[in-house]
C-alpha cells in the first residue's frame with residue numbers, strides 16, 4: 001500500500017478588473033510522500049522552460065551537472081561544448097534530482113538560487129517553471145519585511161520530489177514532478193507520458209479525476225535497474241528514454257525502450273578509459289559475437305559489470 005497525502009498550497013492572486021480589486025484564493029494540489037529514513041533517492045522534474053536557455057544556465061539554475069541533463073533527456077553529443085546548446089522557451093526538459101527526507105516528507109532542498117537585480121519572489125518562481133511557488137520560497141527562506149530579498153543573497157529553492165521506493169505496478173520506476181498546464185487533463189497527461197489515468201490517480205491519491213493548471217503531479221516512468229545484473233559495487237536506475245554516464249564517464253548505459261533493459265557501451269567521451277575489452281577476447285563492452293567459430297569470439301558477448309577503484313569490470 002502506497003502512502004500518499006495531498007496538501008493544498010494557497011496562493012493569492014489578484015485581478016484588477018475595471019476599478020474593482022478582486023481577491024481570489026487559488027489552491028494548487030501537489031503530491032507529497034511521507035518518509036522516515038535519511039536515505040536519498042532519485043527523482044525527476046519536468047521543467048517547462050519559461051524562456052530560451054542554454055543548457056549550462058539550466059544546470060546552474062538547478063545545481064546539477066549539465067552532463068546529467070544531457071543524459072536525462074537523451075541529448076547528444078556528450079561533449080563539454082553542449083553546455084552552450086540553447087533550448088527554446090516552452091521546451092520540456094527533464095532535470096534529475098535527488099530527494100532527501102526533510103521534516104518527514106520527500107523534498108529536494110539542494111537547489112540554491114542567487115538573487116539577481118530586479119528579482120521578485122514571483123519572477124523567481126516563474127524562472128523555475130512553476131515547480132515552486134513564490135509563497136513556498138518565501139516560507140522556506142523566512143522572507144518578510146525585515147528579511148527581504150537581497151541582491152546576490154542566496155535562497156534555498158524547495159522543489160517537489162517523490163520516489164515511492166522507485167517501484168510502480170511491480171516494476172522499476174522513477175517519478176517525475178510535472179506542473180499541469182492550461183487545457184491539460186489527467187487523460188492528456190497520461191497519454192503524453194505513456195501511463196494511464198487510473199495509475200496517475202493511484203500514484204497521486206486524487207479522489208476525483210480533475211486537475212487544474214499549476215497542480216503538481218507525480219508521474220511514474222518505467223525505469224531500467226541494474227539490480228538483477230549482478231554488478232560489483234554499483235547500482236543504478238535509469239528512466240525509459242534516457243541514458244546515464246558511469247565509471248568516470250567511460251561507460252554510457254541506456255535504458256532501452258523496447259524491453260526496459262540497460263545497455264552499456266563505451267561512452268566515446270574524451271576521457272582516459274582502461275579495461276574496455278573483455279578478458280581473452282577481442283570484444284569490447286557492449287559487443288556481441290554472432291559467429292562463434294571466429295577466433296575473436298571465444299566469448300559470445302562482453303557486458304559491463306560495474307566498476308571498482310578506477311577499474312571497469314566486464315564479463
Ligand SMILES: *[C@@H]1O[C@H](CO)[C@@H](O)[C@H](O)[C@H]1NC(C)=O
Nearest residue numbers: 003004033034035036037104
Ligand atoms: C517508516 O519506517 C517503518 C519501519 O522502518 C516502515 O515500516 C514504514 O513503512 C516507514 N514509513 C514510511 C512512510 O516510510
Ligand SMILES: *[C@@H]1O[C@H](CO)[C@@H](O)[C@H](O)[C@H]1NC(C)=O
Nearest residue numbers: 141142143144145146147148
Ligand atoms: C521576519 O522574520 C524574522 C526571522 O524569521 C523574524 O525575526 C522577524 O520578526 C520577522 N519580521 C516581521 C516583520 O515579520
Ligand SMILES: *[C@@H]1O[C@H](CO)[C@@H](O)[C@H](O)[C@H]1NC(C)=O
Nearest residue numbers: 194221222240241257258260
Ligand atoms: C518507453 O518509452 C517509449 C517512448 O520513448 C515508449 O514507446 C514505451 O512504451 C516506453 N516503455 C514503457 C515500459 O513505458
Ligand SMILES: *[C@@H]1O[C@H](CO)[C@@H](O)[C@H](O)[C@H]1NC(C)=O
Nearest residue numbers: 279280281295296297298299
Ligand atoms: C580466446 O582466443 C584467443 C585467440 O585465439 C586466444 O589467444 C585466447 O587464449 C582465447 N581465450 C580464452 C579464454 O579461451
